[in-house]
Amino acid sequence: MSINLDSKIPAGPLEQKWAKHKMDSKLINPANKRKYTVIVVGSGLAGGAAAASLAEMGYKVKCFCYQDSPRRAHSIAAQGGINAAKNYQNDGDSIQRLFYDTIKGGDFRAREANVYRLAEVANNIIDQCVAQGVPFAREYGGLLDNRSFGGAQVSRTFYARGQTGQQLLIGCYQALEKEIGKGGVEMYSRTEMLDLVKVDGQAKGIVVRDLVTGEITSHAGDAVCLATGGYGNVFFLSTNAMGCNVTAAWRAAKRGALFANPCYTQIHPTCIPVSGDYQSKLTLMSESLRNDGRIWVPKKKEDAEAIRAGKKKASDIAEDDRDYYLERKYPSFGNLAPRDISSRAAKEACDDGRGIAPTGLGVFLDFKDAIERLGEDTIRGRYGNLFQMYEKITGDNPYKQPMMIYPAVHYTMGGLWVDYNLMSNVPGLHVLGEANFSDHGANRLGASALMQGLADGYFVIPATIANYLVTQKPGTITTDMPEFKEVEKEARGRIDALLNVKGTRTVDSFHRELGLCMWDNCGMARSEEGLNEAIKRIPQIREEFWKNVRVPGKAEGPNMELEKAARVADFLEFAEVMCYDARDRAESCGGHFRLEHQFFDTDPEVQAGSTQAGEAKRHDDQFSYVSCWEYKGVGVEPVLHKEPLVYENVQASIRSYA
Numbered sequence: 224m225s226i227n228l229d230s231k232i233p234a235g236p237l238e239q240k241w242a243k244h245k246m247d248s249k250l251i252n253p254a255n256k257r258k259y260t261v262i263v264v265g266s267g268l269a270g271g272a273a274a275a276s277l278a279e280m281g282y283k284v285k286c287f288c289y290q291d292s293p294r295r296a297h298s299i300a301a302q303g304g305i306n307a308a309k310n311y312q313n314d315g316d317s318i319q320r321l322f323y324d325t326i327k328g329g330d331f332r333a334r335e336a337n338v339y340r341l342a343e344v345a346n347n348i349i350d351q352c353v354a355q356g357v358p359f360a361r362e363y364g365g366l367l368d369n370r371s372f373g374g375a376q377v378s379r380t381f382y383a384r385g386q387t388g389q390q391l392l393i394g395c396y397q398a399l400e401k402e403i404g405k406g407g408v409e410m411y412s413r414t415e416m417l418d419l420v421k422v423d424g425q426a427k428g429i430v431v432r433d434l435v436t437g438e439i440t441s442h443a444g445d446a447v448c449l450a451t452g453g454y455g456n457v458f459f460l461s462t463n464a465m466g467c468n469v470t471a472a473w474r475a476a477k478r479g480a481l482f483a484n485p486c487y488t489q490i491h492p493t494c495i496p497v498s499g500d501y502q503s504k505l506t507l508m509s510e511s512l513r514n515d516g517r518i519w520v521p522k523k524k525e526d527a528e529a530i531r532a533g534k535k536k537a538s539d540i541a542e543d544d545r546d547y548y549l550e551r552k553y554p555s556f557g558n559l560a561p562r563d564i565s566s567r568a569a570k571e572a573c574d575d576g577r578g579i580a581p582t583g584l585g586v587f588l589d590f591k592d593a594i595e596r597l598g599e600d601t602i603r604g605r606y607g608n609l610f611q612m613y614e615k616i617t618g619d620n621p622y623k624q625p626m627m628i629y630p631a632v633h634y635t636m637g638g639l640w641v642d643y644n645l646m647s648n649v650p651g652l653h654v655l656g657e658a659n660f661s662d663h664g665a666n667r668l669g670a671s672a673l674m675q676g677l678a679d680g681y682f683v684i685p686a687t688i689a690n691y692l693v694t695q696k697p698g699t700i701t702t703d704m705p706e707f708k709e710v711e712k713e714a715r716g717r718i719d720a721l722l723n724v725k726g727t728r729t730v731d732s733f734h735r736e737l738g739l740c741m742w743d744n745c746g747m748a749r750s751e752e753g754l755n756e757a758i759k760r761i762p763q764i765r766e767e768f769w770k771n772v773r774v775p776g777k778a779e780g781p782n783m784e785l786e787k788a789a790r791v792a793d794f795l796e797f798a799e800v801m802c803y804d805a806r807d808r809a810e811s812c813g814g815h816f817r818l819e820h821q822f823f824d825t826d827p828e829v830q831a832g833s834t835q836a837g838e839a840k841r842h843d844d845q846f847s848y849v850s851c852w853e854y855k856g857v858g859v860e861p862v863l864h865k866e867p868l869v870y871e872n873v874q875a876s877i878r879s880y881a
Contacts, residue, residue: 226481228851228866231642232336237872238318241340244643245686249693256281258697261688262429262444263287264416264471267296268388268395268673269656270450272680275398278407280685285442286399286408287431289415289466289786294396297452297464298676301388302509302609304372304380305352305673307345312369316377318342323873325671328374328561329636329664330813330841331875332484334849334868336643337661341671344678349381351681355394358383370514370605372669374561374880380670385509385609391673395680411442415786416471417714419447419478419652420707426475426652427700430710432718434786437779439714441702445695446688449475450655450680453635455488457794457801458746459738461632462494462507468790472639472658473797480647481851481864483660484637485797486805489667489814490747491633492565495616495626496585503731505631506616508588509609510669513558515593515602516626518569519545520577520586527577537579537587537625548572552835556880563666563814563839564880566630570747571837573629580627589625630747634672636663636814637804640851640866644687645679648851651691655679660849665813718778721788726771730787733768734794740764741798745805750818754806758799762858765795800852800861807863810846811839834877843875 233244251259259282263274266288274286290296308321321342326333349367353359359381360368369378383390402408413434420428420441428443454469455461476482493513495506521527522544529535548568550557560568569586572578579585594602599622603610610621617627638660645653645661656676663671740760744753768791776782811820820840828834849866 226853226864227648228640228864229642230334230866231644232334233643237335237339238343240336241343248686249689251689251693253281257283259283259446259692260285260444260697261446261448262442263448263450264429265296265450265452265656265658266290266293266399267298267450267452267656268391268676269658269680270448271296271392271395271399272677273448273450273655273684274408275395275402276681276685277688278402278405282407284402284408285411285444287411287414287416287429289413289434291413293399293410293412294392296392297467298392298673299389300464300507301391301673302385302507303511304370304382304387304670305348305391305677306372306379306668306670307349307381307674308342308379309346309349309367309369311366312378314377316379318346320377321345321379324375325662325668326664326873327878328668329666330839330878331664331843331847331870331873332487332812332868333662333664335870335872340683341662341675341678344682345674347682348674348677352391352394352677355398357390357394360384370511371559373510373513373559373565374556374668375559376556380511382511385511385606388673391677395677416451416474417789418474418710420710421478421649422700422704422706425650428702428707430707430714432714435781437782439711441707441711443700443702443707445697445700446651446653446691448653448655448684449639449658451658453638453657454485454797455632455635457738457798458632458741459734460497460502460505460742462491462505465504468793469797470790470793472654473793475639475647475649475652476854478649479854480649480652481640481853482637482800483640483849483851484665484804485801485852486745486808486815487636487665487813488632489562489634489636490566490630492562492569492630493588493628494631494633495613496580496629497582506612507631507633508613508626508628509606510562512588512606512609512626515597515605516558516588516590517547517592518549518558518565518586518588518628519547520572520579522546522577524576527579530579531581531583537589546572546577553880560880561666561668563816566747567816569630580629585627585629587625588628590621591625594622632742632746634667636660636665636667640849644690645684646691651695653684653688655684665815717789717792718785721772721774721785721792722778724769724772724774726773728771728773730772730774730784730791733764733772734787734791737761737764737791737795737798741801745802748816748818749805751806751809754802757802758806761795761799761802768792768795796857803861804850804852808846808850810842812841812846813839828877834879835881839878847875
């Protein structure tokens with residue numbers, strides 16, 4: 224197969240690229256737009272915004288989601304906020320500063336042009352959402368309020384208490400419902416994409432399963448947009464909704480789309496610790512809490528042991544005996560150090576025996592000082608729903624005692640490779656939001672996920688999809704074509720195979736086993752030895768799955784175990800590619816931390832004071848590229864293709880937050 228890795232980044236100065244590209248892009252007149260059908264898979268912020276915007280422009284849109292309503296998309300779970308460089312606080316923010324913070328936060332492993340466009344478009348997003356009625360927090364005088372997030376020294380995060388994702392999704396959902404009501408969008412809820420259909424090498428449709436009736440059908444279009452989120456549930460325990468999966472992206476990869484940077488997974492530092500083997504997911508506490516909460520552990524191991532045993536409380540530890548380790552290690556950013564750095568620092572403290580949760584895997588997030596300084600009412604106004612959620616889950620009142628937190632799998636920066644138009648290497652297949660790789664490099668800064676999803680859906684894809692559509696004759700593809708019948712047959716065959724195994728083990732038992740293998744070997748810290756072990760172990764789990772999984776019920780009608788089994792089967796294939804990618808990238812950057820590649824006491828940079836021992840060590844001379852993996856078959860090592868990363872406007876440097 225010929226692989227085209229032309230990123231289509233426009234020439235010219237960085238700050239003019241997006242305007243120039245829009246001016247140079249093709250246009251379709253309103254009468255002709257009605258002739259084109261665009262399939263959008265996913266109805267979260269990226270998919271919902273794209274479906275609504277494309278329909279409003281005049282295209283016919285078919286939108287699919289496996290939830291019972293677009294309002295149940297996982298975007299609703301985002302808590303803390305959305306970034307934009309409005310500089311309302313007059314604290315020195317700008318598009319250039321947001322661009323630099325984002326590309327630095329991604330450890331210099333993202334495309335310059337994509338990141339600058341994201342920073343540039345962000346201001347438009349806020350205006351759009353305010354016009355939709357999104358109830359952002361406001362200052363006393365009525366202006367929109369901002370708060371700080373990790374990786375920045377300015378206040379640029381717009382928020383609605385701790386439910387920003389919910390409020391943004393409601394605005395997006397209302398725009399989508401308007402277009403559904405007008406007939407521009409045909410909505411298919413409780414419908415899951417099973418596979419991608421290509422005609423003459425181009426993406427022209429999808430095969431889906433109705434999750435209520437079990438019926439498998441095909442849908443044809445002139446282009447396909449995937450906006451199906453990330454793959455964090457490959458670890459089993461994550462902050463993602465339990466239904467989040469890799470199936471749509473992985474099926475596209477098996478049809479020829481390149482999977483870029485799959486090893487870049489984000490560990491969020493502010494989650495409620497694991498409490499038992501019975502858990503099926505983890506709960507996120509917003510990063511916004513780090514604005515006012517101070518993170519600490521006892522300085523003495525014996526104090527931590529006493530807390531774990533229930534013999535001491537946080538209040539029993541004197542101020543001088545507390546280690547505010549983020550403030551100590553990163554004084555310029557303190558508790559607002561980026562997520563990857565904060566997560567590793569928490570792990571380091573717990574590995575040192577100073578963890579305070581019963582399992583030993585937990586640190587304190589303490590609001591005592593903020594409550595004394597600002598008053599409980601102010602803190603309640605900022606974070607009340609988050610505090611309530613924490614108390615309901617743990618039984619502890621965070622107004623009276625510190626929260627316990629620990630890092631957990633959250634976001635994935637990797638995804639299908641796309642060019643500047645958001646089109647993959649498969650012509651006609653566009654990928655939006657977390658499902659693509661393009662904007663965050665090796666680590667996403669907080670409050671940038673909502674920014675990317677809405678940027679892609681409201682502003683980027685509406686301006687770029689015409690570049691592909693003008694090359695196509697609309698309406699020439701139908702589901703009667705043999706390509707659709709063949710993919711339908713394959714989809715039915717996979718379902719029959721799952722039901723016919725009739726083994727003795729549950730789907731969840733295999734998912735949990737895979738997740739533990741991935742967490743131990745491809746989680747917060749990785750090594751060549753551990754990755755080799757995972758690459759050896761995953762095929763064994765997969766073989767046992769296909770010999771001994773038990774999927775009760777039948778193909779017709781609702782069958783949640785069948786849904787889970789199909790998704791886990793894809794995770795069992797995709798996980799191997801993640802590990803190959805992590806093994807190949809023999810460096811540490813962002814969320815990818817290789818134990819062999821960190822700064823040690825003997826390194827001259829540590830001795831000179833430009834960095835600290837234990838920080839990630841990049842190798843820009845070897846790995847300044849996007850890793851793009853080509854699928855070659857189940858159990859066959861994928862083929863690596865590389866897109867070089869060229870920096871003309873920033874200088875890649877040691878990523879210091881001290």
